[in-house]
Each structure stands twice: as C-alpha cells, then as structure tokens.
Amino acid sequence: MATKTRESTSRQGNRSRPAFTWSAGSAGTLAAAAVAGAAVGLAANLGRKFVVQGLAGASGDWAETLANEHAMVLALFDKIEATENHQTTIRKHLLTKVKNALGKHAIEEENVIYPALRDANSAHDADALNAEHGYVKTFLYELENMEADSPEWLAKIRDFRSLLQKHMQMEEREVFPALKRELSDEQNARLFHAMSREGMKLA
Ligand SMILES: [Fe+2]
Ligand SMILES: [Fe+2]
Incomplete structure (x- = not known):
C-alpha cells in the first residue's frame, strides 16, 4: 500500500x-x-x-544446560583428535569453534553461576574454577600461536582436554549439584534465565 x-x-x-x-x-x-x-x-x-x-x-535446568555445553565441547575435541597432522585448516576451524563455545560458556558461568556460588558461601570453589578459566584462555592462546601440523599441537590439545575434563567433572559432580540443592526452585529458575540471557549475547 x-x-x-x-x-x-x-x-x-x-x-x-x-x-x-x-x-x-x-x-x-x-x-x-x-x-x-x-x-x-x-x-x-x-x-x-x-x-x-x-x-x-x-531442559530449563541451568546445571543440565552447562553439562550439555560441556559435552558439546568435548565432542569438538573428539573431532580434533581424529585429524591428521596435515589437516591444518580443519584443525584451525575446529579450534575456533571450541574457542567460541568456551567463550559463551565462560560468560554464563563467570557472570551468573560463580557469583551465585559466592553468594552461597562457596567463594573458594568459585575462585578456583574462575582461575582455571584463565588457563583455558592460555591453552587457546598457545594453540593459536603454534604450527597446527606439528605433533606438539596435538599433544597440547590432549593436555588442554585433560584440564577441561577435570574442571567439568568438578562442576558437574560436586559444585553445581551442591549449589542447586542450596537454592529454592524459584532461585534455580531465576539462575537459568539469567544465565540464558548472558549466553544469548554470545550465541
Ligand atoms: Fe567452568
Ligand atoms: Fe563449565
């Protein structure tokens, strides 16, 4: 018209x-x-x-959402570890995907979950986990500055995965279930929504 x-x-x-x-x-x-x-x-x-x-x-459950994101990142590591040394383009592409997924995940945890942990008198756990996120960035930085066709690159990927897996297990098995128990259903729902809002910014 x-x-x-x-x-x-x-x-x-x-x-x-x-x-x-x-x-x-x-x-x-x-x-x-x-x-x-x-x-x-x-x-x-x-x-x-x-x-x-x-x-x-x-699921609408913050801890389950974070655990799903952990699984998605580890699946990317499976793909990286299945590459040959000469497949540098695929390696770099997959590493970028890992970096993006972990960036979004870290924002969700650092901006919402870890502050909630500190509020729930678990500052020690929050600070330890937060420090490990710093090493995650160091691994990403080092990998991006290495030749992706070298055997050392894949060795570093394996070290990176090992740190990540320990970190994820600590969150999934101990820290997150304890925080979830500490909070009411309403507080847990609020945490999920706050976390989703943060995640949307970097999705
Ligand atoms: Fe974390
Ligand atoms: Fe996590």
Missing part, C-alpha cells in the same frame, strides 16, 4: 518536480530495501541464537 501511494505521487508530480525529487524517492526505496534486508539478517541471526541456545538449554 505504501508503495502504491509513493508511485501515484511520483507519477502526478513527474513533470513539475525537479529530478532530485525522484532521486530522493529512489534513495528512500533503496534505504527501505536495505533496512528490510538488515531486518531479515537480524531475524536470521536471532533465529540462529535461539537454536544455539536452545540446543543445550531445552
């Missing part, structure tokens, strides 16, 4: 209006198309975020 109005106005005024009027209208149409395109892009990105977030968080 808006297009029709614009067309009829333009036809009526074609003879008397200077050329720039048409140009302005055309620019407006182009701008509208660009905005529409951006809106489609934004919707697609939002859809992707919901998919990424929904994959791990379908």
Whole structure:
C-alpha cells in the first residue's frame, strides 16, 4: 500500500518536480530495501541464537544446560583428535569453534553461576574454577600461536582436554549439584534465565 501511494505521487508530480525529487524517492526505496534486508539478517541471526541456545538449554535446568555445553565441547575435541597432522585448516576451524563455545560458556558461568556460588558461601570453589578459566584462555592462546601440523599441537590439545575434563567433572559432580540443592526452585529458575540471557549475547 505504501508503495502504491509513493508511485501515484511520483507519477502526478513527474513533470513539475525537479529530478532530485525522484532521486530522493529512489534513495528512500533503496534505504527501505536495505533496512528490510538488515531486518531479515537480524531475524536470521536471532533465529540462529535461539537454536544455539536452545540446543543445550531445552531442559530449563541451568546445571543440565552447562553439562550439555560441556559435552558439546568435548565432542569438538573428539573431532580434533581424529585429524591428521596435515589437516591444518580443519584443525584451525575446529579450534575456533571450541574457542567460541568456551567463550559463551565462560560468560554464563563467570557472570551468573560463580557469583551465585559466592553468594552461597562457596567463594573458594568459585575462585578456583574462575582461575582455571584463565588457563583455558592460555591453552587457546598457545594453540593459536603454534604450527597446527606439528605433533606438539596435538599433544597440547590432549593436555588442554585433560584440564577441561577435570574442571567439568568438578562442576558437574560436586559444585553445581551442591549449589542447586542450596537454592529454592524459584532461585534455580531465576539462575537459568539469567544465565540464558548472558549466553544469548554470545550465541
Ligand atoms: Fe567452568
Ligand atoms: Fe563449565
């Protein structure tokens, strides 16, 4: 309907209006198309975020969501460890996926779960886990600065996985169940929503 109005106005005024009027209208149409395109892009990105977030968080349980994310990261390590030394492009691609997944995961834990742990008088656990996140970043940094076709690269990947697995097990078996028990159902639900909000920012 808006297009029709614009067309009829333009036809009526074609003879008397200077050329720039048409140009302005055309620019407006182009701008509208660009905005529409951006809106489609934004919707697609939002859809992707919901998919990424929904994959791990379908249960509505924060501890289960984090455990699912752990499993997804370890599955990426399985793929990396199955590569040959010459498959450097695949290795770098998979390492980027690990980095992105762990970045989002760390934000969820550091911005929501670990503060909740400190509130629940478990500052010692929160601080120890937080320090390990620092070493996760060190591993990522070192791997990115090594030749991906060297045997040392894969050896470092294995050391990285070992640290991660211990960290994840500590969270899944001890720290998270204890915090969950400490909180009411309502508090646990609030934690899930707060964590999902943080995750959406980086999904
Ligand atoms: Fe963690
Ligand atoms: Fe974790």
